[in-house]
Amino acid sequence: MRGLMIAKQRRGLRRVEVERAPRLGLLRPTPTGFRVTVRLHDGQTPDDYERVLDKLAHAWRVHSVRLVGWRPGKVTLVATMTDPLETVAGGHSLADGLLRVRVGRLDSGEWFVIDFRKVPHWLNVGATQSGKSNLANALIAGLAPQPVALVGFDLKGGVEFTPYQRRLSALATERAECARLLADLVGIITSRMALCRQHRVKNIWHPRLPEEARPTPIVVLVDEVAELFLMADPKAEKEEVAAVATRLLRIAQLGRAFGIYLVVCGQRVGSDLGPGVTALRAQLTGRICHMVNDDETAKMCLGDMDSRAVAAARQISADRPGTAVVLGADSRWHMERSVHVTEEEAEAAAEEHAELAPSWALLTGGPAIEVADAEELEQAVDEFAAPDLEDLPV
Numbered sequence: 001m002r003g004l005m006i007a008k009q010r011r012g013l014r015r016v017e018v019e020r021a022p023r024l025g026l027l028r029p030t031p032t033g034f035r036v037t038v039r040l041h042d043g044q045t046p047d048d049y050e051r052v053l054d055k056l057a058h059a060w061r062v063h064s065v066r067l068v069g070w071r072p073g074k075v076t077l078v079a080t081m082t083d084p085l086e087t088v089a090g091g092h093s094l095a096d097g098l099l100r101v102r103v104g105r106l107d108s109g110e111w112f113v114i115d116f117r118k119v120p121h122w123l124n125v126g127a128t129q130s131g132k133s134n135l136a137n138a139l140i141a142g143l144a145p146q147p148v149a150l151v152g153f154d155l156k157g158g159v160e161f162t163p164y165q166r167r168l169s170a171l172a173t174e175r176a177e178c179a180r181l182l183a184d185l186v187g188i189i190t191s192r193m194a195l196c197r198q199h200r201v202k203n204i205w206h207p208r209l210p211e212e213a214r215p216t217p218i219v220v221l222v223d224e225v226a227e228l229f230l231m232a233d234p235k236a237e238k239e240e241v242a243a244v245a246t247r248l249l250r251i252a253q254l255g256r257a258f259g260i261y262l263v264v265c266g267q268r269v270g271s272d273l274g275p276g277v278t279a280l281r282a283q284l285t286g287r288i289c290h291m292v293n294d295d296e297t298a299k300m301c302l303g304d305m306d307s308r309a310v311a312a313a314r315q316i317s318a319d320r321p322g323t324a325v326v327l328g329a330d331s332r333w334h335m336e337r338s339v340h341v342t343e344e345e346a347e348a349a350a351e352e353h354a355e356l357a358p359s360w361a362l363l364t365g366g367p368a369i370e371v372a373d374a375e376e377l378e379q380a381v382d383e384f385a386a387p388d389l390e391d392l393p394v
């Protein structure tokens with residue numbers, strides 16, 4: 001490792017960089033390798049370690065080394081002896097508490113948990129055969145036994161989500177149907193707002209809201225999102241696309257507080273699809289980038305947070321489907337591989353828990369509450385809602 005030293009010269013003092021051995025603390029074993037705290041030399045920062053993790057892995061003869069945390073003057077490194085993503089075993093319950101699903105393993109060996117209450121909306125991107133549907137299967141299998149309503153928007157003509165229909169509260173397979181379901185979902189938000197207002201709480205999870213009044217959380221899975229925005233005949237379709245885009249954006253902006261969560265999957269989410277997609281993408285803070293065909297798509301998915309994340313996504317190989325770069329609750333990026341969940345397994349889970357699917361009528365009817373001032377309520381929705389899509393930057 002490089003450190004800074006003050007070197008004496010004939011005409012004064014000069015700072016020079018020198019190679020210095022890391023000051024390692026005790027090695028503590030983990031299930032997949034070891035963890036160690038390193039004291040930084042004067043002038044070193046955690047970034048100096050981030051830059052040489054590959055070199056450390058070779059020097060220590062381990063599969064990988066990751067920097068998992070730092071305190072002033074110290075960094076903590078985790079070394080993994082073998083590749084934990086080689087195979088990710090299933091065969092256990094994926095549900096991990098309300099609205100939490102253990103969908104895969106991180107390269108640190110820990111579970112990759114999608115926790116909707118921490119990160120409400122997710123973007124799941126990847127080329128064909130990269131593992132997007134497998135991740136959706138894992139989510140369905142993990143959410144099916146939970147008291148959660150599931151809604152499918154399947155723009156592949158229904159081939160993705162129809163097998164799970166008995167556990168879904170609603171399924172839309174065409175854009176016009178999606179527009180109607182989205183309008184219903186905005187209506188659900190409106191009535192949940194009224195409920196929260198009545199109980200003087202800011203969200204449906206507030207302890208002051210009586211348990212019996214707490215509405216069922218809804219997870220909305222959207223497959224092939226580009227199909228919602230592509231227009232063969234802009235003149236005829238513009239209005240419908242704008243309605244879909246505005247409603248989706250409203251749900252993304254307001255959903256968290258009112259228990260509506262989005263998982264948006266697709267091969268492309270580029271701004272070429274229109275300003276609605278750009279605005280929607282900004283609201284989807286959880287990111288999952290499977291193998292993609294170009295840098296642009298990886299950047300669109302992962303943002304410009306860290307060029308190393310984009311480079312890592314571009315290195316995912318086609319013979320490792322289900323592998324992805326993920327960005328979640330801790331705002332750091334990780335390599336992940338999802339648990340392999342076949343369509344048959346997800347379908348079996350959906351069948352087994354079909355009785356947990358609340359009917360759409362029940363969800364849209366909402367609890368019996370008085371809307372004191374419907375006009376004011378509408379106004380509140382508008383206040384939070386999306387700006388005019390025409391005005392959004394592409």
Ligand SMILES: Nc1ncnc2c1ncn2[C@@H]1O[C@H](COP(=O)(O)OP(=O)(O)OP(=O)(O)O)[C@@H](O)[C@H]1O
Nearest residue numbers: 126127128129130131132133134321322338339340
């Ligand atoms: N984690 C995994 N482990 C092992 N195999 C996997 C994993 N994830 C996906 N696969 C396999 O890779 C193949 C492609 O996966 P999947 O259908 O999920 O990709 P996709 O991105 O949805 O593709 P498409 O867009 O073409 O529908 C499938 O045969 C699937 O079983």
